[in-house]
Amino acid sequence: MKEFPPSKIVIVSRESRLAMWQAEHVRDRIQALYPQCSISILGTTTRGDQILDRTLSKVGGKGLFVKELEVAMAEGRADLAVHCLKDMPMELPEGFELAVIMEREDPRDAFVSNDYASLDALPAGAIVGTSSLRRQAMIAARYPHLVVKPLRGNLDTRLSKLDRGDYAAIILAVAGLNRLGLKQRIRFYLEPEQSLPSPGQGTLAIEIPAGREELRRFLAPLHDEAAAVASAAERSVSRIFGASCQIPLAAYATVDGARVRLRAMIATPDGSRSAAAEAEGSADAPEALGEQVAALLKAKDADAILAACKAQADAESS
Numbered sequence: 001m002k003e004f005p006p007s008k009i010v011i012v013s014r015e016s017r018l019a020m021w022q023a024e025h026v027r028d029r030i031q032a033l034y035p036q037c038s039i040s041i042l043g044t045t046t047r048g049d050q051i052l053d054r055t056l057s058k059v060g061g062k063g064l065f066v067k068e069l070e071v072a073m074a075e076g077r078a079d080l081a082v083h084c085l086k087d088m089p090m091e092l093p094e095g096f097e098l099a100v101i102m103e104r105e106d107p108r109d110a111f112v113s114n115d116y117a118s119l120d121a122l123p124a125g126a127i128v129g130t131s132s133l134r135r136q137a138m139i140a141a142r143y144p145h146l147v148v149k150p151l152r153g154n155l156d157t158r159l160s161k162l163d164r165g166d167y168a169a170i171i172l173a174v175a176g177l178n179r180l181g182l183k184q185r186i187r188f189y190l191e192p193e194q195s196l197p198s199p200g201q202g203t204l205a206i207e208i209p210a211g212r213e214e215l216r217r218f219l220a221p222l223h224d225e226a227a228a229v230a231s232a233a234e235r236s237v238s239r240i241f242g243a244s245c246q247i248p249l250a251a252y253a254t255v256d257g258a259r260v261r262l263r264a265m266i267a268t269p270d271g272s273r274s275a276a277a278e279a280e281g282s283a284d285a286p287e288a289l290g291e292q293v294a295a296l297l298k299a300k301d302a303d304a305i306l307a308a309c310k311a312q313a314d315a316e317s318s
């Protein structure tokens with residue numbers, strides 16, 4: 001058994017401004033709980049950051065950003081890593097676990113533009129930037145007169161591409177903009193009814209090496225049960241559809257005491273086909289609720305939508 005509470009904690013982080021903000025946020029939260037603890041942040045550049053010009057899903061998917069952080073933890077150079085839950089694969093590699101799901105921030109998508117007030121205000125042919133298939137499908141379905149173009153890079157890069165005129169507007173997560181003090185860039189908030197969020201959107205999670213019970217206990221005050229229940233329900237839907245970057249999938253749960261309402265949507269990237277479903281259940285069994293909503297989606301022909309997704313993806317990569 002290691003000492004409790006630990007006298008020293010190392011947080012490993014990617015060096016992007018958002019990742020650093022998140023690491024510093026967790027550092028400050030831990031420091032407030034344990035004033036005696038010495039907490040440092042170890043910066044690292046991941047392979048995911050180095051290959052931004054290629055489609056992420058083609059070079060290893062969501063896990064890519066995480067790997068080097070896990071290596072640092074496995075080698076004992078760090079105790080924990082902070083992640084956007086949205087970017088985390090459904091199954092963690094053996095030897096790691098998500099010990100903490102933090103309180104959810106704003107889960108909505110944001111419309112950002114210098115010239116237009118909302119998606120509704122964009123003229124035909126206007127270029128909207130997003131690399132999220134979910135957002136792409138939503139725009140294609142609701143605004144067929146707009147043109148969606150890929151948008152990659154960290155938040156500051158994406159905003160500078162907007163500012164230099166490559167796009168009429170871009171769609172980003174509200175949470176990321178808020179964290180970086182960029183709230184004033186938001187022209188319009190897309191409500192869940194307009195743009196159903198991604199599983200885990202707006203939620204931070206803390207990953208630790210599995211089996212470090214003393215560390216888990218140490219971090220427990222940062223855990224938020226309502227956020228954990230919501231994300232368990234949302235991620236259960238993704239797990240069932242084998243979520244990868246290739247499938248536009250939305251799942252958004254709200255928790256009201258002991259009740260959970262889960263809404264989910266699956267679509268083809270071109271927005272031509274989609275299925276939506278929702279159900280309510282007990283906060284004691286969020287995964288079962290996710291399975292129930294996934295079954296409702298399947299009853300609405302989600303498997304055919306999945307097959308159409310795969311066909312569209314194959315056509316694009318060939």
Ligand SMILES: NCc1[nH]cc(CCC(=O)O)c1CC(=O)O
Nearest residue numbers: 084086172173175176201202203
């Ligand atoms: N895919 C990138 C990503 N992962 C998490 C966030 C935002 C913060 C969050 O949802 O926790 C973003 C940026 C975005 O989607 O605009």
